[in-house]
Amino acid sequence: MSPIVDLYSVCKYHNYNFSYTNQFYSARTELPNEIDEDDSIRGMSGGEISDDVSIEEYDPECEDADLDEEVVLPSVMVGTITGITIRTTVQIRLRDRSRNIASRTLLLPLSARRQTPYPEKDVSGFVKRSLLNLQETGRLGVIQSSDLTNRLVTSCGSILANSSPSVVKQGWAIRPPKGKMYGAKYIKLYTGEILEIFVCGEKNTSEKLGPSRMLEKLKVKYPNRFNLPSENDIRGEVSRLIQSRKRKQAVEIGTNSDSLTPNKRYRMPTDYASFLKKLVEDDPSILPASAVAKFRAQFPDSASGASTDQVSYKVSSLKQQAKRKRAFQSPIRDE
The missing domain is CATH 1.10.10 (Arc Repressor Mutant, subunit A)
Structure with a gap:
């Protein structure tokens, strides 16, 4: 709390003539270094009251003082005997403690407020109203729990009647032929392109690519395809091409x-x-x-x-x- 000051003591200290007025002055409360503690007086702030300071005292040295000159008050003043109080701007603001306020709840912004969960009663009511609305509009059919089993059996029967399940034969699983594997193979779709890359590598050694590089080249050429052959499939195709290159055509000589x-x-x-x-x-x-x-x-x-x-x-x-x-x-x- 800012102290309440004695305006007369301050004016006397600065050699100004002082006369009582009902005017209120507002200033920051900070004592100058030159004011001695003995000059302070006790007031509402608890300061000491000096015996030699009174409002009736008159200083003859201040007769020639210019009364029109603006009085510059110090930043801090302590004590009061004149009834004139000087308060700071912070003290003038309205105080919540001195006002009768019903609620002191501070409203937070919407982004910072915590979402209050809906009561269980409101949730159940919302669900019932939604189901009733769906039933009235014909978008939802409501049946009794006792009829649920009959409905499910009827639905399953209609599904099985319209579908033709595949017949599974008894016995061991059929092994794939030699050199074949289960699953779809897409190497035949790209045999021509693999052959083209292989021939380029034969003509120019610097352009020779391995299976992994061939697969990367296919991915760059077809970025949106998901049926590209695997690296092992390309390796098998390259091996087949190498073996075919080693075989030389037979010389057709003779009747047979x-x-x-x-x-x-x-x-x-x-x-x-x-x-x-x-x-x-x-x-x-x-x-x-x-x-x-x-x-x-x-x-x-x-x-x-x-x-x-x-x-x-x-x-x-x-x-x-x-x-x-x-x-x-x-x-x-x-x-």
Whole structure:
């Protein structure tokens, strides 16, 4: 609480002539450093009252003082004997304690207020009114609890009558074929694009991509698709392409060229093979060079159909077959 000051003491201290008025002054309460504690007087603030200070005292030194000059009051003044009180602006405000206020509840903003839960009575009433409204508008059918079982049985019967459940056979589960797996495979949808990436890698080594990089490239090309093949599926397709590149096409030579396989690139005509086989059977130790000479004498026009290396390879193969056959048919000698 701010102290109440003695206006006369203050004016005397500052050498001003003082006359009593009913005017109220408002100032901040702060004593100047020059005021001695003995000059303070006891008033409502509890200050000491000085004996030598009175409202009737007159200072002759203040006769020539200019009464029109504005009096500058100090920031703090203590005590009162004149009945003139000087209060601060904070003291002038209305005080709740001195006023008869019915409620002191401070209203918080809506954002800070706590949501008060609805009473149970209000909730049940709202539910009943909502159900009644739905029933009146025809959007909700209300049945008794005793009829609930019959309704459910009837609904289930109608659903089963209109549906055709799949028949499950007894026995073991069917295994997928060799090399196949359960579930859908989408690798066939992207075989052409994987082949294109693979061919680019064959032509330029710097563009060669692995299965994971191929999958990333497909994701960039088709960002909204969910049927992209997995990395393992792409790896299997790449392995298949590599194996197909290793296989060389068979050379179709001879009348029985339909029986050629990718592993057997050349098949000698039947009359050439029969003549060489007879030579080996007649002379198992015949040299390939002697067999080539006899073969050329028998077939002068065979240079285009069978080269010297092919004839020599055929003779050596027939000699090895005859040797294994004799070793298998010969009886085991007892030592």
